[in-house]
Amino acid sequence: MVKKGIIKRCIILSGVVLMFFVISIGFFHEQLAAKEKLVIKIGVQPVILPELITQSKGILEKKYKNKYEISWIEFTHAGPGIEAMAAGEIDFLDAGVMPLIQGREKGRDYWAVGNSIGNVTGMVIRKDPGIKGLKDLKGKKVSYPGAGSWQYAILLMALEKGGLTIKDVELHRARFPEMPILMKKKSVDAFVGVEPFLSLSIVEGDAEMGFRPADELSGFFVVRPAFAKSNPEAVTNVLAEFHETSKWIKSHPEEAAEEYAKVFKGAIKKEVILYAIKNGLTFMDDIVPTYDHWIKFINSTNSYELTKIADIETFVKDFIHPEFAKKVRK
Amino acid sequence: MKNSVSHFKNHRRKLFFLIDIIILLILWTIVSFSSEVAYNYILPPINVVFGDFVKLIADGVLVQHITSSVLRTLLGFFLAVITAVPVGLLLGWSERFYSIFEPIIEILRPISPIAWIPLSILWFGIGENSKIFIIWLLAFFFIIMNAIHGVKNINPNLIDAARTLGASKKFLFFKVIMPAAFPNILIGMRLGMGVSIGAVVIAEMIAAKSGIGFMMERARTVIDPSPVIIGLVLIGLLGILTNLCFVKIENFMMKHRVSK
Amino acid sequence: MEEIRYFEDISFIDFPKKKAINKVFFLIGFFILLVSWFLLSEIINNKTFLPSPFAVVKVLVSYIITGKIFPHLWDSLLRIFVGFSLASLVAVGIGLLMSLSKIFNDICEPFIELFRPIPPYCYISVTLLWFGMGFTGKIFIIYIATFFPVLLNTILGVKEIDGKLLEAAQTLGAKKNFIVRKVILPSSLPSIMTGLRLGFGTAWLSLVAAEMVGASSGLGFLISDAREFVETDVVIMGMIIIGLIGYAFSVVFDKLSHLAFQHRRKLQN
Numbered sequence: 033m034v035k036k037g038i039i040k041r042c043i044i045l046s047g048v049v050l051m052f053f054v055i056s057i058g059f060f061h062e063q064l065a066a067k068e069k070l071v072i073k074i075g076v077q078p079v080i081l082p083e084l085i086t087q088s089k090g091i092l093e094k095k096y097k098n099k100y101e102i103s104w105i106e107f108t109h110a111g112p113g114i115e116a117m118a119a120g121e122i123d124f125l126d127a128g129v130m131p132l133i134q135g136r137e138k139g140r141d142y143w144a145v146g147n148s149i150g151n152v153t154g155m156v157i158r159k160d161p162g163i164k165g166l167k168d169l170k171g172k173k174v175s176y177p178g179a180g181s182w183q184y185a186i187l188l189m190a191l192e193k194g195g196l197t198i199k200d201v202e203l204h205r206a207r208f209p210e211m212p213i214l215m216k217k218k219s220v221d222a223f224v225g226v227e228p229f230l231s232l233s234i235v236e237g238d239a240e241m242g243f244r245p246a247d248e249l250s251g252f253f254v255v256r257p258a259f260a261k262s263n264p265e266a267v268t269n270v271l272a273e274f275h276e277t278s279k280w281i282k283s284h285p286e287e288a289a290e291e292y293a294k295v296f297k298g299a300i301k302k303e304v305i306l307y308a309i310k311n312g313l314t315f316m317d318d319i320v321p322t323y324d325h326w327i328k329f330i331n332s333t334n335s336y337e338l339t340k341i342a343d344i345e346t347f348v349k350d351f352i353h354p355e356f357a358k359k360v361r362k
Numbered sequence: 363m364k365n366s367v368s369h370f371k372n373h374r375r376k377l378f379f380l381i382d383i384i385i386l387l388i389l390w391t392i393v394s395f396s397s398e399v400a401y402n403y404i405l406p407p408i409n410v411v412f413g414d415f416v417k418l419i420a421d422g423v424l425v426q427h428i429t430s431s432v433l434r435t436l437l438g439f440f441l442a443v444i445t446a447v448p449v450g451l452l453l454g455w456s457e458r459f460y461s462i463f464e465p466i467i468e469i470l471r472p473i474s475p476i477a478w479i480p481l482s483i484l485w486f487g488i489g490e491n492s493k494i495f496i497i498w499l500l501a502f503f504f505i506i507m508n509a510i511h512g513v514k515n516i517n518p519n520l521i522d523a524a525r526t527l528g529a530s531k532k533f534l535f536f537k538v539i540m541p542a543a544f545p546n547i548l549i550g551m552r553l554g555m556g557v558s559i560g561a562v563v564i565a566e567m568i569a570a571k572s573g574i575g576f577m578m579e580r581a582r583t584v585i586d587p588s589p590v591i592i593g594l595v596l597i598g599l600l601g602i603l604t605n606l607c608f609v610k611i612e613n614f615m616m617k618h619r620v621s622k
Numbered sequence: 623m624e625e626i627r628y629f630e631d632i633s634f635i636d637f638p639k640k641k642a643i644n645k646v647f648f649l650i651g652f653f654i655l656l657v658s659w660f661l662l663s664e665i666i667n668n669k670t671f672l673p674s675p676f677a678v679v680k681v682l683v684s685y686i687i688t689g690k691i692f693p694h695l696w697d698s699l700l701r702i703f704v705g706f707s708l709a710s711l712v713a714v715g716i717g718l719l720m721s722l723s724k725i726f727n728d729i730c731e732p733f734i735e736l737f738r739p740i741p742p743y744c745y746i747s748v749t750l751l752w753f754g755m756g757f758t759g760k761i762f763i764i765y766i767a768t769f770f771p772v773l774l775n776t777i778l779g780v781k782e783i784d785g786k787l788l789e790a791a792q793t794l795g796a797k798k799n800f801i802v803r804k805v806i807l808p809s810s811l812p813s814i815m816t817g818l819r820l821g822f823g824t825a826w827l828s829l830v831a832a833e834m835v836g837a838s839s840g841l842g843f844l845i846s847d848a849r850e851f852v853e854t855d856v857v858i859m860g861m862i863i864i865g866l867i868g869y870a871f872s873v874v875f876d877k878l879s880h881l882a883f884q885h886r887r888k889l890q891n
Contacts, residue, residue, distance in 0.1 A: 180850025298586025560741035601739025
């Protein structure tokens with residue numbers, strides 16, 4: 033009596049086991065298959081960075097069809113990307129300067145090999161008859177991403193310019209995409225964030241630019257040291273293509289905005305991206321990272337107590353590797 | 363007489379289901395049009411979301427994400443079943459083993475699997491394995507506790523009867539204990555599955571390369587509200603679907619037993 | 623909706639427990655954990671990666687002495703208290719209504735089945751945009767986290783009531799109101815307590831998650847703020863506090879559940 037039930041269940045069970053075996057093999061196939069071409073895993077974020085266009089136009093794939101197999105891995109922000117690189121899951125990443133420094137402080141190992149974009153950060157102030165300048169921010173609500181960020185330092189600089197201190201404003205923490213929405217709702221009077229969210233508020237007519245740090249380099253290409261050591265040529269080649277794309281974006285902003293609009297698909301329309309490209313972001317002429325610039329930068333973050341790096345020179349020399357970018361022909 | 367009453371009740375339930383969906387859609391529209399912010403950034407109207415839904419399917423993107431999430435859940439679940447059932451049956455049967463493992467179980471059990479996610483990502487990376495681990499963890503505890511409960515609740519007379527009739531230990535285990543504990547195990551599986559879908563989405567939101575949670579989180583980053591809403595609806599629907607599947611399986615097994 | 627027995631309520635079943643040995647095991651395990659933490663932190667010797675237990679205790683003491691911890695503690699506890707109480711009351715109320723009226727049950731069930739699988743964590747970004755960074759938003763998240771477990775366990779509790787008990791009350795000519803108050807509520811109390819315990823656990827975690835993202839105070843904020851500065855000792859301190867509060871509440875609910883269980887036993891006799 034009970035036997036029949038057991039047999040039936042065994043059959044079903046073995047069928048299920050077989051099915052899962054097949055599915056899981058198919059699932060992990062890509063991890064098992066052997067590769068002949070060099071696999072380059074590039075981490076990207078949905079932010080206005082040059083490599084998003086390199087990706088959407090398939091430039092690397094076309095040019096190095098027989099040499100490289102490119103794998104693009106998306107991250108929502110720099111943090112997981114840095115962790116993935118530390119775990120060896122990606123070889124290239126473009127990330128903001130503060131997450132990169134903080135990652136190295138935590139002991140993550142990667143090399144900065146090229147300059148990406150500049151002027152990503154700024155502070156916008158709500159368009160309001162009562163708020164005419166930075167000094168009018170006294171007692172007002174300001175949104176910021178968190179105390180350990182470069183944006184926080186920008187906020188301190190901006191307040192200083194307006195003769196205020198951090199105690200004069202009401203701070204609210206938010207994530208970058210939330211800031212322009214809070215601005216539109218009039219829940220905040222100013223926010224210090226990044227492009228394209230600054231341009232979104234400006235184009236929507238909710239705010240105007242309040243403060244932008246002078247000469248700011250924001251984004252950097254980093255590479256996994258093990259990968260760079262065994263494939264230096266690949267690093268140079270990839271950097272070269274990113275650099276070409278940067279130059280193309282500068283010369284063809286309209287088309288670049290079109291390409292980006294395809295990627296974003298959200299509330300960030302083409303005109304916002306175009307505004308950001310024309311008025312905000314800087315696409316680097318010189319891709320080679322310099323020690324001096326970094327030493328100056330870390331001195332300033334140390335002064336704002338965002339970082340606690342004692343031996344700046346050693347830190348920078350271990351971190352910055354300009355040799356690959358130097359080989360990129362202008 | 364009885365049939366027509368349950369028939370009526372069935373129809374009534376389906377009718378209310380439809381009415382509730384309509385109410386939900388009406389509320390959706392009201393909230394959507396309540397402000398410019400809601401319309402553009404939080405909850406776009408139904409036609410906009412539906413349009414984006416169709417686009418995502420056409421691109422093949424949505425299907426990929428759903429498949430990722432579902433496969434991870436199923437795999438983790440499967441691993442949990444083959445590990446938790448034997449262990450649970452053993453712990454339920456043997457007082458000795460139970461008392462050895464009880465402190466470990468009691469300490470680990472109250473910790474929500476969600477809290478394990480950062481650790482899992484640290485250990486397994488952002489790939490499939492970290493999600494499968496979380497699902498395994500979640501389902502393991504659900505199934506094992508119900509398996510133990512199932513064994514402990516077996517009518518002792520049944521076991522005595524089998525013993526008196528000269529049953530061997532093996533027979534006892536496979537033909538008496540396992541079938542008796544089976545319904546409880548199924549309930550544990552159903553409950554575990556119900557929570558698993560939410561758990562895998564959360565893990566994907568934190569760190570993943572694909573999946574429903576990843577899709578929702580990425581959409582948030584570019585202020586694209588539609589995929590977020592689509593994701594929420596998908597989670598709800600998958601929950602209902604898996605629950606129905608398990609209820610069908612349970613009913614099938616019940617009929618099976620009753621006929622014996 | 624079928625049985626919604628969560629695994630936690632199995633603790634009510636009398637497994638023959640050797641309680642003394644369990645406590646000893648627990649203490650031994652805890653001690654081993656502490657010692658291995660200390661040894662590991664000495665080996666790694668990187669205080670931003672793993673500070674020693676002493677460093678964490680030191681920072682905890684300093685936070686208490688300077689009073690820094692209290693505003694955060696207060697804000698988190700206030701939020702959970704308000705949100706949890708509100709949601710529990712509504713959930714128990716609706717749960718009772720759903721168990722007593724078949725029509726009300728059929729109306730509510732589709733909504734519940736659709737929204738139940740969605741974890742509160744997924745609502746955080748939508749909530750922040752809709753409600754802003756304030757108190758209301760946090761309450762909403764806590765509400766969602768608490769509502770479903772309490773509701774479902776209330777319904778289960780009523781379902782479980784011994785039919786004979788209800789029959790007996792009705793034969794004795796009791797009014798419906800009396801039955802609800804003196805029979806149904808006490809009998810379903812253990813199950814409701816389980817629901818409250820589960821709901822609190824989820825709500826507490828969800829609140830911390832929400833505070834990590836959009837708040838200017840609270841334990842979650844404290845942890846994420848410290849993380850920005852790579853102050854790992856503060857992060858670990860925060861995590862321990864959060865864990866302890868969660869544990870304390872589950873112990874409280876446990877005790878209350880056992881009381882309720884005994885109350886039900888008395889009622890049945």
